[in-house]
Amino acid sequence: MLIMKRLNVVAYKNYIVDKFKKYFSKAKHRKYWIYGLSPIILFFILHFLFPISTYIPYSQIIISQEGKILNAFLSKDDKWRMRTEINEITPELEKAFLAKEDRYFYYHLGINPLAIMRAGFYNIIRGKKTSGASTITMQVARLLAPKQRTYWNKIVEMFRALQLEMMFSKKEILTLYLNLVPYGGNIEGIKAASLLYFNRLPNKLSIAQITALAIIPNRPTSLALGKHNEMIEKERNKWLNRFKEDNIFDVQLIEDAINEPVEAKRLEVPALAPHFANYLHKQIPATDIVQTTIKADIQSKVEDITYAFTRKLKGFNIHNAAVIVVENKTRNILAYLGSPDFQDGENAGQVDNARAFRSPGSALKPLIYGIAFDEGIITPKSVIYDVPVDFSGYAPENYNRTFNGMVSVETALSHSLNVPAVKILDQIGVKNVIEVLKKAQFQEIRNKDKNLGLSLALGGCGVSLLEMTGLYCAFANQGIFEPLNMIAPNTANLYDDKKTSSAEVRSEQLISTEATYMLTEILTKVTRPEMPSDYEHNPHIPKIAWKTGTSYGRRDAWSIGYNAKYTIGVWLGNANGVGSPELVGAAVATPLLFKLFNIIDYNSPLDWFFIPEELKTRLVCTVTGNLPSDFCESTTSDFFIPTISHTRRCEHLRYVFVSPDEQMSYCSECLPQSGFKRKLFPNLAPEIMAFYESNQIIFNKIPPHNPHCTKLLEGKSPKIVSPVDGREYLTIDEEPLELLLHANVDNDVKRVFWYVNGKFYQAAQATERVFFRPYRGEVKISCSDDKGRNTDIKILVK
Ligand SMILES: [Zn+2]
Ligand SMILES: [Zn+2]
DSSP, rough: OHHHHHHHHHHHHHHHHHHHHHHHHHHHHHHHHHHHHHHHHHHHHHHHOOOOOOOOOOBEEEEEESSSSEEEEEEETTTTEEEEOOOGHHHHHHHHHHHOTTTTTSSSSSSSSHHHHHHHHHHHHHHHHHHHOHHHHHHHHHHHHHOOHHHHHHHHHHHHHHHHHHSSSSHHHHHHHHOOOOOOOTTTTTTHHHHHHHOOOGOOOOHHHHHHHHHHSTTTTTSSSTTSSSHHHHHHHHHHHHHHHTTOOOHHHHHHHOOOOOOOOOOOOOOOSSSHHHHHHOOOTTEEEBBOOHHHHHHHHHHHHHHHHHHHHHTOOEEEEEEEEETTTTTTEEEEEESTTOOOOTTTTSSOOTTTBBBHHHHHHHHHHHHHHHHHHTTOOOOEEEEEBBBBBBBBOOOTTTOEEEHHHHHHHHOOOOOHHHHHHHOOOHHHHHHHHHHHHHHHHHTGGGGGOGGGGOOOOOOOHHHHHHHHHHTTTTEEEEBBBBHHHHHHOOOGGGGGGGGGGOOOOOOOHHHHHHHHHHHHHOOOOOHHHHTTOOTTSOOOOOEEEOOSOOEEEEEEEEEESSEEEEEEETTTTOOOOTOOIIIIIIIHHHHHHHHHHHHHOOOOOOOOOTTTTEEETTTTTOOOOOOOOOEEEEETTTTTTOOOOSSSSSEEETTTTSOOEEEEEOSSSSSOOEEEEOOOHHHHHHHHTTOOOOOOOOBEEEEEEOHHHHHHOEEEEEEOOOOEEETTTTTTOOOEEEEEETOOOOEEEEETTTTTEEEEEEEEEEEOOOOOEEEEEEEETTOEEEEEEEEOOO
């Protein structure tokens, strides 16, 4: 059966070929074909010689995640011509335009001979030109290259129309047409018209609006939307009635459309997220439609709240702000505000403060503590010393200029104490922190890494709000950093700047999941800012972990917070860098941060971060945060990372042999046979003792050591070699004098303690070079070694 069929096919093919051969064997027939084909050949030659250009410069439009237009830029030829895509053309839109312009659009090849004949006929009869002969394809040809209306140009148009038909599908030609139709002024194309007159996208237009837009292109000046609405309504209804006769739309739909008033007015071009849009416009100017990650509703809320908030700060000479909202799961930037008022020329509203490099104040401290958790040197309950310290000439002070003595890491971070942060940075090393910041793509820090020192902990570096928000978003993602997204992946393919393309997204673990969790726990304990009383008992307020920052000279106020869902970064200040006494992170930036969280994340489910499996708890002594010894009376629960966190045993007390009257202490060398007792004394570090002494804080001091002790006499007390005892030192020309403190010590000495005029100055390794700047006058310099031996010298500074 199958073979039979195949035979039939072969036989049929042979039959056809035979017929053709016979047909072309006659010269007459061949001639017909050559004459017949020559116009086609001619068309192809002309098509080759005069190719048609279909390049259309479009306005760039910046689209939100939901597809709303956030912002737009004039095309290269200064038109509002926004590209409509094929899938945006609804059947209604197509029906109305075809019914109005070119009913036989799908049946002709770019030229409609019948229409031309009819138009020619009327031209002769009525003696005037009537339109209608131009197909949509011919109109596209004319709109692409406008020319005077002459018969010759008409012929050129027809040729161009044939070219278009050969190159594009009918749908594509219709799309070109809808992108080029004029609507008066510099508005072209259906998208710009529907957006700028009806405030909606083409696929959301009503039948009445579509019909109005279909009739205007023929008379864009006499039927100007917004100006001649009444006339447009009349003309529109005329066409709607014709549509009814021709059954273009459902009768009821047409009736409704006729009753719909024309409420068009010329609207402003959307201008949401202006700094963000400008940035993308510069980065990818060739992309007509930029699909971004911004959520229009969140963006406009952020803009409104920040504008209202900063209005109230104008009296304090605070004029600028920047806000970034990120969705943690996707790392999408949902809102981006570069300044509260783009139009405010007086206060540099066009400056994008979200990208400006500013001093972060204390806002980098959490990362420093996080790294220290991973190094194992501290845990949240570890006690560190908040006392005056001098790091080779760098003497950090606290914000309120007081010191707190012994504090837990938890308190030090949540109260943003400076000395503990600098101390911890000193212990983990500035280099380590810079390496992590480089992983988190901090540009200015990468460029100036050589110049950075311990002041990094207190804001001695340049960071942008965008970078900081990215860092905190990593805290909200188990310590894993990924670049924040600005544009949706489908646009990313068109992204011509490879540096920021999503193809290169790399994850970087900045700090461990365990360290991140400990940080988050501490950062949620920060005292909440003062808020209207109804907030306090409101269970819908989202839980947030956050940290503030205030730069030196009160030039920048930061507050960056996160919960399970969002990370929000807030910066307040002035674009020109001028400070204000009110520019304090906790005072101005945090209230705005909370306002934003409450609006964006109000009433959200109370999701929070899970405790990582590897993070355990243990009891530690409350005095030191170390593992309890027998004498430790009170303990508390603390997080730790097994095999990483320190396992220091508490030594907050130590047994000392003393005389019965407790006036003298003994060591094992000089302990008498009888007449002594064993007593517990606080085992305080020299800097804490010095701090207590200078603040008149009473503590249980170990009595002086037995002066007859052979051990004490055996060893040599430190010999101060610089400065030289009794010498005069001169200060020249107000240049601050810097003196080297150095002592030769006995072999068994590891650490020395320097005192200036009886006040503790610095602890150092026995061989370390320590510098200090003396006041004028007589200065007493003392050096004690770790065995308790002391030497004093005196110098005179003039
Ligand atoms: Zn203890
Ligand atoms: Zn002794």
